[in-house]
Amino acid sequence: MTAETAWAPVRAKLAEAADYWVCTVRPDGRPHAVPVWAVWWRGAVVFSTVGFSVKVANLRHQPKATVHLGDAQEVVVLDGDAAEVTAPDELAEIGALFDTKYAGGVVNTYDLVASRASGMAIFAVRANLVRHWRSDDMFRSQRFTFEADGRPVLTESAGVPDFPAPDAAADEATV
Secondary structure (H helix, E strand, O other), X not given: OOHHHHHHHHHHHHHHOOOEEEEEEOOOOOEEXXXXXXXXXXXXXXXXXXXXXHHXXXXXXXXXXXXXXXXXXXXXXXXEEEEEOOOHHHXXXXXXXXXXXXXXXXXXXXXXXXXXXXXXXXXXXXXXXXXXXXXXXXXXXXXXXXXXXXXXXXXXXXXXXXXXXXXXHHHHHHO
């Protein structure tokens, strides 16, 4: 199976999901996780939020996030770099995706240009690493990283958990 073939259904899950969990880190190191609506746009999960929210403060301080879907039966977890989207033409394009996905095609429901002018923030979390597995075969996982041009690179585990190798020092500490 090619990386492109394996990536297509995972990318579709990211595009089609209704709900997403965005996980960020506060400046003091405490995690923060909240559900959002989002769209898939140019290799990134994009969401809008109130400009003074905790996640905005966190992302402006540390522009990294983990985004995962709510399905625990077929897990998709994306780690990436977050960037605020500010260009009016990009905001209009993203708003149209929101309209199609969440408003049944009603025009101008998601006017992200006006929303941004009113204090909303729009963030795109570009995928650096995406992990995927199913609960019925949780020790077989797929791990996607991405070339500079966005092409996926696939690593699959088969029959062994997709966890980092244990650290010898950590093993000694638990004995």
